[in-house]
Amino acid sequence: MRVNDAAALAERLSVEMVMGGNIPPWIMRFTKAAGKAINRYSMIQEGETVILGISGGKDSLALALALSLRLKWLPISYKLHGLHIDWEEYPVPDQKLTALRRYFDLLGIPLETVRASMFPESFDGKFNCYLCSRNRRRIFFEKARELGVRKIALGHHLDDIVETTMINLFFRGQFDSMQPVQDFFGGDLFVIRPMCEVRESIIHRLTSALDLPVVKPDCPYHETNIRARLKPIVRELSHIDRYAREHVYNALNFPTDLMKSLQR
Numbered sequence: 001m002r003v004n005d006a007a008a009l010a011e012r013l014s015v016e017m018v019m020g021g022n023i024p025p026w027i028m029r030f031t032k033a034a035g036k037a038i039n040r041y042s043m044i045q046e047g048e049t050v051i052l053g054i055s056g057g058k059d060s061l062a063l064a065l066a067l068s069l070r071l072k073w074l075p076i077s078y079k080l081h082g083l084h085i086d087w088e089e090y091p092v093p094d095q096k097l098t099a100l101r102r103y104f105d106l107l108g109i110p111l112e113t114v115r116a117s118m119f120p121e122s123f124d125g126k127f128n129c130y131l132c133s134r135n136r137r138r139i140f141f142e143k144a145r146e147l148g149v150r151k152i153a154l155g156h157h158l159d160d161i162v163e164t165t166m167i168n169l170f171f172r173g174q175f176d177s178m179q180p181v182q183d184f185f186g187g188d189l190f191v192i193r194p195m196c197e198v199r200e201s202i203i204h205r206l207t208s209a210l211d212l213p214v215v216k217p218d219c220p221y222h223e224t225n226i227r228a229r230l231k232p233i234v235r236e237l238s239h240i241d242r243y244a245r246e247h248v249y250n251a252l253n254f255p256t257d258l259m260k261s262l263q264r
């Protein structure tokens with residue numbers, strides 16, 4: 001157990017407590033960091049419905065908490081719709097699904113589960129993370145069209161953005177990353193990343209302190225992929241300068257008006 005995890009366990013809270021309004025300052029700061037990014041990039045408009053991509057991993061569970069908590073004090077209102085893709089090849093055990101549903105009940109967010117195969121018909125035997133995320137995106141887009149929704153929120157956080165930047169810079173010779181707001185089909189649909197300014201360490205703390213019902217992925221690529229190898233390097237850089245992640249993020253200089261310019 002890491003030192004941070006032990007400290008988080010010692011401060012054990014519950015989702016019920018937090019949803020009931022007993023919100024410690026650090027969870028408030030976490031929620032406000034998501035809110036700041038939502039406002040900065042104009043991610044969500046009054047009255048909208050947002051699909052939340054829920055893998056069951058710590059990041060998407062934290063995303064759902066932040067967006068649900070914000071609704072308690074926001075002057076505007078939006079609706080949330082959780083969408084969990086349960087892969088036929090790596091099904092989530094029933095017990096875990098029950099815990100996940102209970103968590104979403106506590107957050108007041110409907111959670112829909114879609115069963116799908118990881119291997120699309122065009123699959124030619126060379127499966128990889130890129131193919132998997134494209135497959136996932138297709139399912140999100142189909143559901144968004146079915147529900148008449150234009151926003152899909154994913155649980156990527158600041159560390160994901162920094163790692164993607166490093167992958168693109170060091171291994172592809174390009175300086176870019178995943179965007180806080182990404183448009184598709186000329187602005188018909190948007191992928192938004194409300195936790196783009198939240199450090200992964202806060203999400204770890206949240207997971208332990210609230211004992212979130214995390215579903216660990218069975219995916220064979222998960223631990224060995226390049227991201228897992230970059231994490232200790234980013235950690236080392238942040239020991240030299242504690243704002244190293246934020247410096248990378250700021251250098252990306254994401255446009256803040258993309259959503260506004262494409263809104264209809």
Ligand SMILES: Nc1ncnc2c1ncn2[C@@H]1O[C@H](COP(=O)(O)OP(=O)(O)OP(=O)(O)O)[C@@H](O)[C@H]1O
Binds near residue numbers: 058059061086154
């Ligand atoms: N099976 C799934 N069903 C619905 N959404 C998903 C699924 N897998 C991933 N997502 C969405 O895509 C985001 C990025 O997925 P990725 O596989 O990179 O997982 P991750 O960074 O480990 O995040 P998490 O901790 O939420 O699993 C997730 O945070 C979630 O919003």
